[in-house]
Amino acid sequence: MLQLLQADESGYFFPAVTIQDQPRFPWRGLLIDACRHWMPVDVILRNLDGMAAAKLNVLHWHLSEDQGFRVESKLFPKLHQLGSDGLYYTQEQIREIIAYAADRGIRVVPEFDMPGHTTSWFVGYPHLASAAGPFRIERRYGVMDPVMDPTKETTYEFLEAFWREMTALFPDEYVHIGGDENNGKMWNANAEIQAFKQANNLADNHALQAYFNNRLLKILTRYQKKLVGWDEILHPDMPNNIVIHSWRGTQALVEAAQKGYMGILSNGYYIDLCQSAAFHYLNDPIPAGSQMTQDERKRVLGGEATMWSEIATKETVDSRIWPRTLAIAERLWSPAERRDVDDMYRRMERISVQMEELGLLHIKNSAMMLRRLAAGQDPKAAQNLLEWLAPVQGYYRNDHTPYTSFSPFTRMVDIAPPESMPARRFGKLVDAYLEGRKPGDRDALLKVMDAWQSNHEALVGLIKKAPALREVEPNSAILQQLGRAGREAVLYYGKKQKATAAWSAKQKELIAAAQKPNAELLMPVAGAMEKLFNAVGQ
Template sequence: MKHLLFLIFAVQACLPGFAACDGRVRIVPRPAEVEELPGSFRLTPRTPVVITDEQLRTPAEIFARAVGKLTGTEPAVTAAPEKHAVTLQLQPGYEAEEYLLEVGRQRITVTASTPQAVLHGLRSLQQLVAGGEIPACVVRDKPTFAYRGAMLDVCRHFFPVEDVKTYIDILSLHKINKFHWHLTDDQGWRIEIKKYPLLTQIGSRRAETLVGRYDKNKEGVYDGKPYGEFYTQEEIREIVSYAAERHIEVIPEIEMPGHGLAALTAYPWLGCTGGPYAVWTHWGISDDVYCAGKETTFEFIEKVLTEVLALFPSKLIHIGGDECPKGRWKACPLCQQRIREEGLKDEYQLQSYFIHRIERWMHTHGREIIGWDEILQGGISKTANIMSWNGSDPGIKAAQRGNPVIMTPKWYCYFDYSQTSDPERYEPLGNTRYVSVRQAYRLDPCDRLTLPDQKRIRGVQCNLWTEYIADIRHAQHMVLPRMAALAETGWANDRKDYNDFVRRIPALVAVYKAEGYNYAPYLFEGIE
C-alpha cells in the first residue's frame, strides 16, 4: 500500500500544472505552473525577437543582449512579424507581474499585460536558453509577494555607478523588483545635497579605513589612506532611470536619528554636543546621533528629504531608525526639554516622536516611510512599514498590530554573513555569522501568523552590508547564489522545495557564467 501511494503521488507530481518534477524545464524562481510538451525550439543566429508593441522594445533588447552572451550571437529585435521567432505581446487579463511563456517547435511567445511581466517571462526563457535547446513547454507564472527586495550598502564601501548598475542587473535576473540603496551612515554620506554641500565635501570622506576584522574591545590597524566618494544628483537620476528600464523601484535610505555621524561631522550643530565629530574609520554603533531637541535638526532633515524626493519617485522612502543609542539624549538639555514639552515618557518615546514627525512630513508629500524594526520602540503609527531584521519576531508583532511588514531577518537574509560553517578555511575575510544557501531558503515570512496577519507581509528582502566588501566582484561572491534562494521565497513561497531548487539552479548558474558573475561555488561543491 505504501508503495502504491508513493506511485500515485509521483504520477500526480509529473502531470501538467506541477512544476516540481519537470525534467527539462529548469527555472529559478520556481514557476507557478509548468507543462512540458514534446520536442524543442532551436534558437539559431537568424531567430529574431519580435515586438508587437513599442513598449516592449527595452525588455526585448535586454533579453537579446543576454542571449548574445549565452550563445555568442545577439538576436535582432524587430517589429516585423516572423514565423520562427521569439514573439512578445501585451494582452489584458493578466495580473501586473503575471506572464505566460509558450515554447513550441516553431515559435516562442511571451504574453502579459505589462512590459514588466514580459521581462519576467524573458528572464525565465533566458535560463532555458542557457540549457541549450529550449524544451517545448507552457509556463504560467506570477509572484507570491509584491515586494521582493535587495539592499546594497554603499557607505562602508563605495560602489561606482557602473557597479551599481551591475547589481541592478543581478536583481532583474532574479525577478527582484525593489533596490534598497543605503546611502548615508557613520562611515560616509554618499548622496549630493545641493542645499548642504559640506555633506559630500566633508561627510563623504574618512581619514582612513580599518584593516582586518573589527573588534570593539581591541585597538585596530588602519590603512592610513583617505577614502570617500559620492553620487552626484545626475548620477543618481541615471541609476534610477536604469533601474526603471528593468522595472525595479529604487528605495533610498537616509539614516536617522542614529547612524548620522557623517552628517554631524559636516554640520556639528546637528548633534547634541556640538562636536567635534569625525567620519568613522571603523564599524559599529556611534553614541553620537541627531539632536531631537533642536528645531534646526528637523529643518535640516526636511530640506535634505525635499531633494531626495525630487530624485526618487518611489512611494516608499527608508529612514533607517535602527541602532540609536539614547545616552546623548539623556544628557542633552534640549532633548530633555522636548520630552517635557511633548509629554513624553522617556527617550524611547522621544525616538517615536522623531519618527512620527518625519512620517507626517512624508505623508504631506505623498510618500510612505520604511524603518528598521527599532522604530517600533516607543510606539509607531500603523501606516509605517516595518523592515524586520532582528529576527522574525518584530515583524510578527508588527503585522499582528496592523503594520505592513517586509521580512529581512538577519539569520536568513544578511548576505554579508559567511556562507559556510568554516569561513576561515573557505571564504574571504568577512562577518563570521553563518547563512548558507540552505538556511537562506528556509525563510518562511508568514510563519506563526494567522491568515489575516499574513496579508500584512508585503514581502522579503536580502541585505548586503559592506564593511568587508570593497568591490563588485566580492559583492557578487556574497549574494550569488544566495539571492536565488531569497528570490524563490519572494516569488514562489507557496510552492518551495529545496531539493527541487537545487535541481533547477544549474540553468541559472549557466547565466551567471555567461554574464561573468563571480558566484560562490560552495553549494555546488557540497560545502556548507
C-alpha cells in the first residue's frame, strides 16, 4: 500500500484503484553470500524488509564456503570456532531471522556447499577432505582444490549428523547443497578414490559426484527435505525429485525441465556483476520462442538474484542488491510480455527512494564512503564525478586484480552504483536533441557538459589533500575533454556544419580512451557522446 501513496497540493492520498494480481512464478528469491565477506544480522534483516517490499519470497542464504563457515554447530563446534574467524550466526540468531522472514512471507533456504567450496570445514575436521591437511581458511577467491572425500563412510556419518542438526534448525522443506565448481584435482590425485571409482563403475568425476549427491539425497529425504543444487548436479544417475539451480545458462534449465526436473534460474541475475537493470529485466526464466511444453514450463519454479560477496562488504552490499533487484522481482512476478524498459526505470528510481525509508543503505552509504575518501575535505567534486561513472561489469575485477577477503573495498569503484542513472538520462537527452524534440535540449546538454569541464579543476584540488582519489584523476580528465568536445559538437550541429576530418579523428581517439576502464571504472556516457560526435563528424 505504501508504494501507492501519492501527494499533491492538497496533501497525501491513495489513488482509487482495483488490484487483481498474482505472481507468475512461485520461487522469487535473493541469494545473499555471507561467507566471502561476513554479513551481520542487521544486513540480513534490512534486506528482508527490502525483499518483502519487492514481493520476493525466498532468501537463499549461502552459509558455508572456502572463506568461512557461518553457522553455529553444537554437534561439530570446530566448524564455526575454527572456520569463521569468529564471524558466525548463533542458532538463536538464525531462529530470529527465520521468524522475521516468515512474518514477511519469506522462506529461508540455507545453502551448505559441498563437496567442493569446503576448505573452512577442513580447518576443524580435516578427515573429511580428499587429501591430507592441515587446512586454513581460504583468503583468495576462485575455484579451490579442497573437496570432501566421497568414498569414506565416515564422511556420510558426519554429514548424517550435520544435516540432522541443520534440518532441525531450518524449517523450510528445501535445502541447497551447492554442488558446483569441483575441479576434481584432489580426487584425481588420490589413488584410493580412483580405485573406488573403478570398483563402482563410475566413469568420471561427474559420476562420482552423482554418487555423493545420491547419498546426500537419501540423508535429506530421511529428514523430509528436498534437495536443491547448482546445475552441475544434473546427471543421469540423479532422480528427478531434485531441483536444478541454473547458473551457467538458461539452456541448462530448459534441459532439466525437459528431463523432468524442477528448476530455478540465476544465470542473467548475477547482481554482483554490476550489469544494468535492463539486462536483468529482459532476462526471462523461460526464453522467448521456447519450444517447452506446458508441463515443462510448470517445472520452472522461478529465479533468484544472486549477491555473491567476493567484492561486496557490509558497507556496499545494499547498493549492489538495490535498486536493480526490483527489476528482477518484477520479471519473476509479472507476465513475460511486460518488457517496457523505460517505464521500468521510471518506477524503479521512484521505489528506490522508498526502499531507503525501510532502512536500506544503498543510497546513504555512498555519501559516507565518499566523505571518508575525501579525508575531511568537501567531497562534492568527487561526488560530481562519481555520478558519471560505473564499475566494470562481469568478472573483470576478479580477473584483473588479485583480491582477497582482507582487501579493502573502499575505493571509488566500490562506492559507485552499478549503473549510472544520470548517464542513462544523458543518453536520452542526446537522443532528444539530435531528433529536435525540444528547444531546451541544447541548453540542457551544454549545462551538463560545462559542469564536466569545471568539475575537473575542483577534483584536482581535492586530490592534493585526499590522495586516495588520485586513481580517478584520469577519469575526470577524460570527462572534462568530453565536455569540451561535446560543446564544440553542439555548436557544429546547431550551425548544421560538419566538423573537420582532423576534429573527427581526434574525437574517435577520445571515445576510445573513454571506453577503456580506469581504476576499474567505466564511463557510461561514452556511447552517447560517440553518437553526438558522429552526428557532426566525417
